[in-house]
Amino acid sequence: MAKLRRVVLERLMRYYRFLSESSFKKPPQTITSAQIAEALDIDPTQVRKDFGTIGLLGIGRVGFDVCEVCRAIRFNLGFDQRQEAVLIGTGHLGTALLAYSGFASYGLHIVAAFDSDSDKVGGEIAGCAVKPMRAMKPYIKRRGIRLAILTAPHEVAQKLADRLVSAGIKAIWNFAPTRLTAPPDVLVRDEHISLGLSVIAHHLAQATRPDRGQDTEGRAP
């Protein structure tokens, strides 16, 4: 399995979400690159190229077999393997993620949550046991967990990330508003909503005070 670039991975996910809708499970179960492109606002050549990189071959004059495409994407994104994860920090966001039922269809299972609040420890959230922080490292080691979902506050995020790495974690899905540092073999995916906010805020500010056109005509020197 070749290593794929981030942009390719994200497009593969979009194809997958689109094609796994029930409507495509029915015959004739084939679809052309042009149809996918139209629906997702992507260039059809791009679709064929992406499919090519994961070894998919289309059928001339017909298109692609929907099931085959889905299977290839599942394989390349690893959805066909059970993936266990721990969640660190059971605040509102952590609770939201624990309650989200959609992860299982991607092979992802949150098997334990950890929190420093002794009132929460011993309890359950969305069927997942909440354990004390000191149990984190041994738990991860014992079960060979490789993925951690970090939903702890900013102040403790880096320290927790370090502990996760020392416990053997290989990927951190970071929802804390903090840029984490980790060794090169550990993948960190940051989900800062502040990046989205920058795009939104700029768009709205644009509308309020548009460019006063310093380079347009109508203002002779």
Added chain:
Amino acid sequence: MAKLRRVVLERLMRYYRFLSESSFKKPPQTITSAQIAEALDIDPTQVRKDFGTIGLLGIGRVGFDVCEVCRAIRFNLGFDQRQEAVLIGTGHLGTALLAYSGFASYGLHIVAAFDSDSDKVGGEIAGCAVKPMRAMKPYIKRRGIRLAILTAPHEVAQKLADRLVSAGIKAIWNFAPTRLTAPPDVLVRDEHISLGLSVIAHHLAQATRPDRGQDTEGRAP
């Protein structure tokens, strides 16, 4: 104010977050592009170019004035204007966003939440009143709200988005796992966590079953 590209906006946000840390508020309050680049793992030329596009001039042999940089970014991202928003759907994620106290520092204020659950309507979440869905459109119109944060379930997301657009909303920050369609003058920013998941899942699958090297040496024909 010129319209800026998404990648530039996201970098501006990263600069801003880095520079607004308290440590940079103290004298000498200047910083070089190389220092910023080092901290954020960005090319120094990129930093200077980004600053140039928002009209910032550095001082030879010294660098940039931290306060001036922050002010310019605040202006360009619109953080200096009060921005009111409504939130639609008070599930776990909606509650997490309502409880997040960091938005105010970007000028963003969630002034009302809407939900279809009559048990929630009339109550308060994190100091924000929860109102019935039917009150949404008149509320938005009356107060001239331009931003909606959509944290409703997948099934109703597009329908709600349509209603928001008809009420006059100009930007939708979409946390529902749905690709929304909206008129071109309405900005939609999708925060699908599934995109992040694709990157994480692929990384972990890579480690489990690395490329069996069909093109590498050691396998003579």
Added chain:
DNA sequence: TAGATTGTTAATCGATTAACAATC
């Protein structure tokens, strides 16, 4: 002044799009 840092132009890199022969 000498030297560090900027602003800007040119070169590189990678990703997207266009073109089109090959294919079913």
Added chain:
DNA sequence: TAGATTGTTAATCGATTAACAATC
């Protein structure tokens, strides 16, 4: 067969990085 769709090569586009004279 005729025609639609693929796979792939070439062209374009945009973003990143390198180089360096101008500046304080």
